[in-house]
Amino acid sequence: MIGLLPAALFAQRQWNLEIELAKDHYVLHEPIWLDVTLTNVSSDTLRTNGLIQPNHRRFTIELTASPENPMKYTWWNFEIIPSPGELLLGPGEQDFGSFDLARLFQPQDVNSGYAVMEEFPFIPEGVYTVKVNYEDAVSNELTFNVVEPSGEEKEVLGLIEQASSVWSMKNSDPWVRILREAAEGFPNSVFAERCYYLSEVYSMEAREKRKQGPWTLRPVYRKMLEHYPNSGDAGDWIESLTFRMDKQAKRNFLDSLAQAHPNTRSGKFGRVKLEQMKKQKADK
Numbered sequence: 001m002i003g004l005l006p007a008a009l010f011a012q013r014q015w016n017l018e019i020e021l022a023k024d025h026y027v028l029h030e031p032i033w034l035d036v037t038l039t040n041v042s043s044d045t046l047r048t049n050g051l052i053q054p055n056h057r058r059f060t061i062e063l064t065a066s067p068e069n070p071m072k073y074t075w076w077n078f079e080i081i082p083s084p085g086e087l088l089l090g091p092g093e094q095d096f097g098s099f100d101l102a103r104l105f106q107p108q109d110v111n112s113g114y115a116v117m118e119e120f121p122f123i124p125e126g127v128y129t130v131k132v133n134y135e136d137a138v139s140n141e142l143t144f145n146v147v148e149p150s151g152e153e154k155e156v157l158g159l160i161e162q163a164s165s166v167w168s169m170k171n172s173d174p175w176v177r178i179l180r181e182a183a184e185g186f187p188n189s190v191f192a193e194r195c196y197y198l199s200e201v202y203s204m205e206a207r208e209k210r211k212q213g214p215w216t217l218r219p220v221y222r223k224m225l226e227h228y229p230n231s232g233d234a235g236d237w238i239e240s241l242t243f244r245m246d247k248q249a250k251r252n253f254l255d256s257l258a259q260a261h262p263n264t265r266s267g268k269f270g271r272v273k274l275e276q277m278k279k280q281k282a283d284k
Contacts, residue, residue: 014042017139019132027149028112029120029157030190032101033232036132040089049085051097059134063105066127071105087276096272098232098265101130116160119198156182156189172202193228225266234266251277
């Protein structure tokens with residue numbers, strides 16, 4: 001007699017998770033962008049929160065060091081009230097997110113050996129394995145190394161250390177000059193994007209605008225999208241830039257972004273958001 005199988009085995013799976021890393025070796029203080037794609041593999045339209053802040057019950061990222069040693073999640077931890085969510089995903093539709101593992105899991109009691117500012121987080125040298133959970137789904141596992149920087153990257157870290165040594169809230173000009181030198185002198189460095197961003201945020205022009213009254217980072221985000229369309233931060237920049245746009249203007253912006261940067265994270269964010277907008281319109 002064949003025993004009865006648990007009913008859960010026949011339950012339809014709702015989600016599929018795929019994660020990607022751009023490479024398998026990173027240097028200390030380099031952003032480690034983990035791309036996460038969530039796909040509705042059920043036959044129904046599902047209501048969800050989507051890939052917002054990780055480690056909030058539904059969506060968790062697990063990072064372990066070798067040997068099996070779980071890393072502590074140390075980034076912001078929002079307590080999200082349990083709810084069905086506002087995002088509707090139909091069968092086959094997706095949500096996409098990109099998350100910097102170095103920022104999410106930076107240890108609070110370890111020094112990398114480099115005197116760099118907190119805007120350049122790190123996880124220690126070693127071998128790591130990462131996977132993601134979302135409700136009933138578990139992603140594939142990926143392994144990567146964090147190694148000591150050398151060559152150009154070590155030189156850029158030296159410039160960042162110089163900037164750290166001259167930082168002053170009263171006069172950030174010397175700090176800005178060094179970071180801009182790093183970004184422009186080493187445009188292919190893994191640190192160039194963050195150096196450029198910080199030099200823009202604390203530039204004399206930005207400081208003067210802040211003195212004049214309410215100030216927004218949107219002009220900086222536009223520059224960042226233009227210069228670094230493959231940034232993992234592109235999703236946040238896009239959300240900010242489209243926040244007050246009417247629906248048609250938002251669709252036009254997302255479409256132009258997807259067309260201009262088809263093989264980048266900003267292009268993928270644009271395409272995914274466009275599909276989500278179409279779904280919302282169809283359901284009304």
